[in-house]
Amino acid sequence: MPRPGKSSYSDQKPPYSYISLTAMAIQHSAEKMLPLSDIYKFIMERFPYYREHTQRWQNSLRHNLSFNDCFIKIPRRPDQPGKGSFWALHPDCGDMFENGSFLRRRKRFKVLRPEPPLPGGVLPHFQPYGLNGSSPSSGFKHPFAIENIIGRDYKGVIQASGLPLASVMHHLGYPVSSQLSNMVSSVWPHVGVMDSMASMPVSHEYGPFGVPMKALCHPPGQTMPAVPVPIKPTPALPPVSAIPALTVNSSQICPSTLPASSSLLEQTPPTPSEGKSALHSVPVHS
DNA sequence: TATTGTTTACTCTACG
């Protein structure tokens, strides 16, 4: 990661891509996450080139934030008022620029995304997301979203138990948005827990939905069994700082089925030539 | 209303 000092460059265009510049700004921050305005500020402070034509490059930068999976959006907590979210680096995208070029990465960092659930309760299976760099209109993008983390960590439990992600989240003590609840209950109306969760307002703090269903990872064609889910009171949310490192005893959910550790990130094993830190990416398929 | 965020489309260019 390049670490230029303040105003390291004159008015000439720095040899960094927007992704690199943004990553620099985020890495430079104490919290390793910044709101958009602070990313702008960082870049303009250090690179005079970007003190002009702000509308142009800032639009490009925003495009990069949304488009590239290496950036994740972290919602503000209630005690952090302001507009927009914080932006952070995906933990697995660290060595994008290892080849020494900050203009062009070796390969675009992509996160696997499942398809949304099919009508009739047929569950989707995980598939690579973002074909040819395209971004589907509905899809989950945020690996730090609580639904995603739980879906990843408890994929095995979800698979074995047949419980919807929302139910697993509920058992773990996480609130579930009415949006997610509605999505699930529309597919599996027999899952009663959704009714009680519909009134919980909190979930948007952890990211957009459309995603969460990704965690409902069953083999293709398998249908969701009718499993009644007991309703339990929902404890307070954990601090945001605890989210990436979330670990909960899976026996709380289904003692007989330990979570099969799986990741939403398809990881390409490094080749000898790539060394220790190959970029995680998924093959593009059409 | 300005800012933030998403998405699409297109061009250019580096890379294999």
Next chain:
DNA sequence: CGTAGAGTAAACAATA
């Protein structure tokens, strides 16, 4: 030469 990453423009939605 084909592919994919990067840059740009633009339309549009959501939100503080």
